Amino acid sequence: MNDPRLHETLRNALLDRVGGFFRNTVRHSGETCSVCTGPVASTDSARCGVCSSHHAEFGDRLADQVLPLTYVCGNHPQGIHQSAHTVVSYKRTPVAEKSVKDLCLMILAATTIHASCIAVPPGRTWQAVTFVPSASKPGRGHPVAQLARQVAFHNDADNRLTLDLGPGIEADQRTVRGDRFAVPARYRERVEGKHVLLVDDTWTTGAKAQSAAVSLKEVGAAHVTALCAARWCRYEWESHRLLLDRCTEPYDAYFCPVTGGTCPTN
Template identity: 40%
Template sequence: MIPADLQLIRAVVRERVGGFFCNTYVPGTAGVCVVCRGPAAEQDLCNICQGHRATFGNQLADRTILLTYALGNYPDGPHQSAHVVRAYKGYKGTHPVRQCQQDLELMVSVAVGLHGGCLDNTPTGSWDSLTFVPSLERPGRSHPVTSLANAALAGDPIAVMAGRTPQGSLEKFLLEPGPGANVKRRMVPDRYRVPDMWRSAVAGKNVLIVDDTWTTGASAQGAAVAVKQAGASSATVLCVDRWLRCDWSDHQALINSLSGSYDALRCPMHGRMCLPGTGFTVITD
């Protein structure tokens, strides 16, 4: 029987985002890329992720965590999933929409809070440090993705919904754009770099990198390459959504196979409720 506190969390998240988000397929699902959760025909990796691995090898992320899919190029106008992941940070000159930001923060907070035992599980130990994928247009702390990174520290979705600042023990650091930052949607070895002042937060550490949307993976994996080049023991990428295009036949086939609304109790790595989640505490004051 599912404990009452977990039923409450499931209901809250489903009410907020279940109408337009669903869970990603877990790694190992036939026809789904184990890295980006996009379509991969009969292979473990899609063609793009295969290319990344062939070129960058163990400099890439050791683990990728993706929570949901966003449906782009929808034939009847923007799908709500695509709207939310764009509107949370502002899109084409529009102001960021706080409600969309809170919805994504909630998803990240709950995923880490409920499934941390599976997500924070690298061969070299638990996460030590936290950063996010920076934007060339809005570098540093000014980009709304910082709120998603902070949500990864929270472990209490009620606090996130109430606007209380998450607290955590991970050491935060910033990446900065490198010489290859202007290259679009293609992996380069110097998209980002770790500034000298943050090297101690990276060298020998297990690093968690948070991003909002995975399209080709060039940004998220570029961040992983940067921390590996700076001596990180491991790099984990937590990305809220995998962008799918409704006008691409292989993407459309994957979209057609999706069913059900987003279930916060389903582990992004294993597709089941994680045992550590049974001790999750809901604070309602």
């Protein structure tokens, strides 16, 4: 996990590829949500309104950690921002290969450089890997499955699993549901008592990722970490605009998505 030369190579590659338009998510108490890193309504709020409502209903059945890597500047009045173009075009048909490679490299770098910080409790890294399925293209054919395949450790065939779509898949996409996804019986032993790394491409409200986390917890996952390449923000919303405008430094793969700063374990 601690190969300084590899870490530096990954960092420099990402700076060159996405540094001009991606910005690291930040964790500032009283400013950003402790779950999704979006803006909070007041300085005494730990979570944003959406994440608070999810927690009120589902509590510890939700993901134990949510780790978005970069902010996306969506809905910009002057046209599509390159960050938004990247996360949208990576899953279009045909896909934009550069966008796919950019997001894949981000997942690889995050799980290589920050594996020790993602491990909960310390020393127990993830033991299974899955991804949030697409309702329109579930299974391993969707680009999000390719993102999950970039996870650096504990990601061989015996550690992977694929979630099925559940009866609640067509429900309001902004709501967390325990029946949106399901863990197939053949994969349950890979989940029970395990730390599961759940990969997603974009967090908007988090409803789908949290629905997947609930499904994993319901069959016995001990811990779920949701690793999301991007946190979608809407530039026309004042609170989002203020947050985006404050984030001016190029994306740095050394910036820890768990601590919001440096890694105490590296």
